[in-house]
Amino acid sequence: MATQNKNLSDFSHMEVASASPYRFGIVVSQWNAEVTGPLLEGAFDALTTHGAHEHAIKIIQVPGSYELTSGADMLLRDTSLDAVICLGCVIQGETKHFDYICSAVAHGITHVALKHNKPVIFGVLTTDNLQQALDRAGGRHGNKGVEAAITAIQMAALSAT
């Protein structure tokens, strides 16, 4: 398995740009808050560790991952933002609802990024069960929030070139 015993959030091999020049938005869903809370903490800490100022990080909450698209669009009304990070956790239930949400969010986030010509980062866990999600929200497989934040910094720096 690609992720077996791997920390997916290890960026020690990478040169990460300074986040200090940039302003970031974070939209986080309230569904599965025991997972999205640690994702938000990981993202916020990664941004500030790499130089982002706390007042340069605007955070909003939405009910569920399906609303992340709308939340990202709302954040990007603020044209001073350099990148938006979307954080959510979708866990498979008994029906196809999981498939529709995951697909809608992935496509919706891409649409918002192209609409505003700004990086919108997909920091959404899409797991079979809660344990897989916890493993990727500060557990044995790292923190998807950290990964999304690093990606946001790199894309903001790229956009500035």
Ligand SMILES: Nc1c(NC[C@H](O)[C@H](O)[C@H](O)CO)[nH]c(=O)[nH]c1=O
């Ligand atoms: N089951 C999960 C949901 N469901 C809610 C949807 O995201 C949405 O809020 C609702 O369909 C109304 O539009 N959301 C998650 O983030 N995670 C889930 O596991």
Ligand SMILES: CC(=O)[C@@H](O)COP(=O)(O)O
């Ligand atoms: C991903 C979901 O919306 C899921 O929690 C809903 O569960 P179910 O498919 O059993 O209705």
